[in-house]
Amino acid sequence: MIKMQQTMRWFGPQDSITLRDIKQAGTTGIVTALHQIPVGEIWTVEAIIERQQIIKEAGLEWTVVESLPVHEEIKRASGSYLQYIENYKTSIKNLSYCGVKVITYNFMPILDWVRTDHNFINKDGSKALLYNQDAFTYFDLYLLKRPNAENDYSEAEKETALQFGNQLSEEEKQLLFKNVLLGLPGSKINFTAEQILSLLDNYANIDNQKLRENLIYFLSEVAPVAEENGAKLAIHPDDPPFSVLGLPRIVSTENDIKNILEAVPLKANGLCYCTGSLGANKNNNLEQIIEDCGDRIHFLHLRNTFRESDNIFRESEHLKGDAKMEVIVEKLLVLMNKTKVSLPMRPDHGFLHDVDETNETYPGYSLVGRLKGLAELRGLEMGIAYKLNL
Template sequence: MIKMQQTMRWFGPQDTVSLLDIRQAGATGVVTALHQIPVGEVWPVEAIQERQQIVREAGMEWTVVESLPVHEEIKRATGNYKQYIENYKISLKNLSDCGIKVITYNFMPILDWVRTHHDYANQDGSKALLYNQDAFTYFELHLLKRPNAENDYTDAQKTSALEFGSTLSEDDKKLLFKNVLLGLPGSKINFTAEQILSLLDDYKHIDNTKLRENLVYFLSEVAPVAEELGSKLAIHPDDPPFSVLGLPRIVSTEEDIKVIFDAVPQKANGLCYCTGSLGANPKNNLERVIEEHGDRIHFLHLRNVIRENDSVFRESEHLNGDNNMEAIMEKLILLMKKRDISLPMRPDHGFLHAIEEGIEQYPGYSLVGRLKGLAELRGLEMGIGYKLQ
């Protein structure tokens, strides 16, 4: 039976979760990135090899890049975007020369992902990530005060948000502001209101159509290079899969994915199949995504969510949520058998357990919660795999 490559994300030497921790959790590979290199600059071979050596000395391999970030000027097709695309191609080649062939990226403007709460209390006392639309609306209208944001909401939504805000203390408001404006992965520095408002102004003339055109142009340049190198580009879906801050979103639905793949047909132009991001939109059929785009799936993020209502979703246990993980796992096992390939997989956004309370770490990336998720996913894969034999 072909099994998934079991990996965990590691943010580099500054990560409070060590490589030894990850190896002892049962992972054989590491998903990481060179966060110290400014976005848009070339990743030199020497820096890639240095990171590879660190991972190898811990008994594992660097199997997937997450992420090789796309510069904002590429997303807007402004300024030095053509030079940044050339730099991206060089980084792809350097990674390929070092044997790293799967590269994850996203095309979300400004913010990689958004949650309003980083410490939702589960019944057992563990903590989870949560998105509450009322909280976000209150943040936009009354904390960030984004110009013209009120035009994006109905009167009922504005009233509901104001009612939510009336329950918050000043400390609660500061925490909400901090949670929403969390910086890029691998960074512990939050965006300021001034920074965000300035960045938003840069996108005021870019809608979904224009952003999609810019993505297709980017992919038309880099996908042929990846194809020639034997590398795979895996775009991460929008998280959450709908507009925030009035920004365009173009990788949120099944139709979005189809449009991207039809526009740039190289198989190297593929998907990071994130069940949590896609699953937060109840209109997405996650099993159908595998059926229709299985040959484009290059990397797996397996996690689950519970949609409490139209306005709130939260991370759940990996096997217990609104996504049918058993059916998804079965289709993925059959897909790997059909393609004769072992896909890299990582658990995602584990709970924060009491044993790790107080340890500084990236939200959603505590060790114990991800270890639990990895163990559950490994068991599910093994059980379904035996059933299918």
């Protein structure tokens, strides 16, 4: 039987969750990145081996890179983007030389994932991540005050957002501002309004079509290098899977993914199959994406969301949400046993439980919440494998 490789994300030596904690959770693989290296610079063999050695000494293996970030100038095809692409190729070669073959990245302009509430209180008192479009619209229009933002919203949307904001205290407004401008994964430094507004100016003339063209050019350059070196590139879907701050989004739908994979038809050009990001769009058929992408899926993020309305979604328990996780895991097991490839999987995000409240972690990455998700997914996989007689 071909099973999923069970992994967990670790943000490096500065992470409050230790490798010992992760090993005791029962995983063997580590998903990490060299966050200390500025975006665009080469990941040297020496730096990669240093991180590998730390992980190896803990009895674990670095199996997936998340993420090898793409410089903003590559996304815009401006400035020194050609040199940054060459640097990216070198980093792919160095990672492959060191035996780290699965490389995750995203092509979301400026921001990584976005939530408006990092501490939505569940019925049992645990806390979850939540996105509220009314809250985000209020942030965009009345807190960030993005120039011309009003053109992106209807009068009804603006009025609803204002009503939402009028109910917030000053402290709650500051918290909303902080939540939306959360720093990139691996960083404890949030964006400032000035930084975001300046970065947005650089995307003034870039729409979905232009950003897609830039992605395809990037992939046409780096995917052959990955293929030649036995590496696999896994693009992470947009999170949330729709435009924020008027920025283009090109990895949000089934059709987006199809276009990306067809444009550069190398096996190395693949997908990070994230059930949470894709599931936040009610029009995405998660089961069909597995059928369509087949051996182009290189990495699995398994988490779940619950859409309270068209404007609100929140992260749910891994096995209880809008995504039919039992169907998804069954399809993945069938796929892996057909292709004879064991896909690395991590339980993406998790609730914040009381026991982890005093441990400062990046939102969504508490230990107990992810361990609970891992245990549930592990049990689900075993039960389905037994059912299928694998």
